Amino acid sequence: MSERTRHALEFLKNTDKIDVPGVCAVWGDERLLKQEVLNQLKKCVVGEGDALLGLSSLSGKIAKPAEVFDELATVALFGSARRCVIVEDADEFVKQHRLALEAYVSHPSGHGVLILNVTTWPKTTRLYKRLDQTGLQVECTTPSPAKIKTWLAERAASHHGATLQAGADDALLELLDPDLGLLDQELAKLALLAGQDGTITRGMVHERVGTWRHRTAWDLIDAAASGNASEALAQLDRLLLAGEHPIAVLAQMGATLRRFAHAARRIEQTGRPASHTVLTRALKESGVPHFATRKAEHQLKQLGRRRAEQLLSWLLAADLALKGSSSAPHRGRLVLEMLIVRMSRAADSRHPTSA
Numbered sequence: 001m002s003e004r005t006r007h008a009l010e011f012l013k014n015t016d017k018i019d020v021p022g023v024c025a026v027w028g029d030e031r032l033l034k035q036e037v038l039n040q041l042k043k044c045v046v047g048e049g050d051a052l053l054g055l056s057s058l059s060g061k062i063a064k065p066a067e068v069f070d071e072l073a074t075v076a077l078f079g080s081a082r083r084c085v086i087v088e089d090a091d092e093f094v095k096q097h098r099l100a101l102e103a104y105v106s107h108p109s110g111h112g113v114l115i116l117n118v119t120t121w122p123k124t125t126r127l128y129k130r131l132d133q134t135g136l137q138v139e140c141t142t143p144s145p146a147k148i149k150t151w152l153a154e155r156a157a158s159h160h161g162a163t164l165q166a167g168a169d170d171a172l173l174e175l176l177d178p179d180l181g182l183l184d185q186e187l188a189k190l191a192l193l194a195g196q197d198g199t200i201t202r203g204m205v206h207e208r209v210g211t212w213r214h215r216t217a218w219d220l221i222d223a224a225a226s227g228n229a230s231e232a233l234a235q236l237d238r239l240l241l242a243g244e245h246p247i248a249v250l251a252q253m254g255a256t257l258r259r260f261a262h263a264a265r266r267i268e269q270t271g272r273p274a275s276h277t278v279l280t281r282a283l284k285e286s287g288v289p290h291f292a293t294r295k296a297e298h299q300l301k302q303l304g305r306r307r308a309e310q311l312l313s314w315l316l317a318a319d320l321a322l323k324g325s326s327s328a329p330h331r332g333r334l335v336l337e338m339l340i341v342r343m344s345r346a347a348d349s350r351h352p353t354s355a
Helices: 008-013 031-046 049-054 065-073 091-096 098-106 126-134 145-160 168-175 180-193 202-208 212-225 229-241 246-270 276-285 290-322 329-342
Strands: 005-007 023-027 055-059 083-088 112-118 136-139
Touching: 005 008, 008 031, 008 136, 023 031, 023 126, 031 049, 031 055, 031 083, 031 112, 031 180, 055 065, 065 083, 065 098, 065 112, 091 098, 091 112, 098 126, 126 136, 145 168, 145 180, 145 290, 168 180, 168 202, 168 290, 180 202, 212 229, 212 246, 212 290, 229 246, 229 329, 246 276, 246 290, 246 329, 276 290, 290 329
Parallel strands: 005 136, 023 112, 023 136, 055 083, 083 112
Antiparallel strands: none
16 A cells, blocks of 8 residues: 555554545545544644534535535634534445536645545545545555454553453454444453453453354354264254344354365365375365464364365355245254254264265
């Protein structure tokens, strides 16, 4: 990325040196990052307190270019000398008025700053290319797992006065989706429980984070992939008794099992023995996060090549059954139980043809 096009994590580290240009685009679907970027841009342009009188927010679904440009050209009577106009949900606004925006970007008003808050911002457009030269573009998308782990440690220290113990970041990412807002909420809760030394341990994360349903579903998948059918069936029973629908359980299982199936296919395509290096590379290329590869390697070995290669067909058969002949909850249970048993350690000895 160029100096004028940055990811939000980089942008937020260097906000003291920002000279905000006349047009900015903030895009992506990571809500916490986007809100923090927008707040920082507002502060840089119009300041705080009474200066916020120089701030206007317009809906991109109904705003017209003339209205936006008039706001930008109007000198504030109070507060900041510069105007800041944010067009919210601006995807449709950009789509409908692209030519007018391209002309404005070439000659922006000296009195104001236009901020386009969009979800998508294609790199192939003239707007992107022009702002990459003269404006500011901040990407607010979900960072990589490695960058999230760095962010977690920095966030715990700077915002919550806590320290993440080694492994606590991995545990958070195992239990939660990579949503920074959700992760930040959990950090705040854990920091309150961390005691005087402010240390958040891996054990605290496993004990306190997420609802019991999330933990149970994760435990079910872990036990099933490890071949522990009895434990997986017990966790399945808890979920179904609590009202979880069989289709929802299958969806959570499928996300992990498809990675194993793709990894097995990649290993087969290499034509090489399944060494540690080959297994690790195949799992990473199939979407397994770096911190989970060691456990995933053990689970894939447990499954074995024959069963791993059949995972996709088993998942497809289960999905069709749950949406067809076995759509009733009591029949859906049998479909999931059969899938779990097929993955167990005893599957080969009891049913040689099923593996």
